Amino acid sequence: MTEIVAQPLTAEAFAPYGDVLEIAGAPDKIINQGLCGRYHDRAALDFGPGGRAGISLFNAEPRSLPYRLEMVERHPEGSQAFVPMHLKPWLVVVAEPGDVPGPVHAFLAASGQGINFHRGTWHGVLTPLHEPGLFAVVDRIGDTANLEEHWLETPVIIGGPRF
Numbered sequence: 009m010t011e012i013v014a015q016p017l018t019a020e021a022f023a024p025y026g027d028v029l030e031i032a033g034a035p036d037k038i039i040n041q042g043l044c045g046r047y048h049d050r051a052a053l054d055f056g057p058g059g060r061a062g063i064s065l066f067n068a069e070p071r072s073l074p075y076r077l078e079m080v081e082r083h084p085e086g087s088q089a090f091v092p093m094h095l096k097p098w099l100v101v102v103a104e105p106g107d108v109p110g111p112v113h114a115f116l117a118a119s120g121q122g123i124n125f126h127r128g129t130w131h132g133v134l135t136p137l138h139e140p141g142l143f144a145v146v147d148r149i150g151d152t153a154n155l156e157e158h159w160l161e162t163p164v165i166i167g168g169p170r171f
């Protein structure tokens with residue numbers, strides 16, 4: 009059994025896997041008569057040929073750490089963004105690329121952080137750590153499954169702060 013510890017989610021650490029959505033630093037634009045900072049175009053969305061963008065709402069059961077990861081998945085035809093509709097920390101899990109997933113990495117998303125997995129990134133499914141597990145998910149809508157699951161030979165136990 010492999011044990012890892014969730015690390016703080018940063019744009020740099022997550023860059024090989026996707027984009028971090030956060031209001032970090034100065035906004036790209038000040039809009040709405042100066043009352044709003046726009047952090048413009050912060051994710052590489054990709055829905056491929058034959059698909060279109062969709063927004064779905066996920067209401068997921070919260071998990072707790074340590075978390076037993078048994079499966080990772082990927083979407084070969086498009087990106088997938090998880091945008092929390094709450095301000096709690098939550099868990100982001102990825103695995104290094106390959107036809108068989110490589111080593112698993114876990115990140116603790118802080119309040120207000122969202123992510124966008126790039127097309128084909130191996131990842132754990134949406135994993136809230138608190139109620140409400142409410143997220144907007146932006147991903148590919150199409151006629152194909154756009155889903156490949158890989159069940160790990162040995163589970164990965166993901167540790168981190170006890171809330």
Ligand SMILES: NC(=O)N[C@@H](O)C(=O)O
Pocket residue numbers: 081088131132133134
């Ligand atoms: N299956 C589904 O819509 N969600 C997963 O892709 C996920 O990553 O949670």
Ligand code: NI
Pocket residue numbers: 081083088131132133
């Ligand atoms: Ni997914």
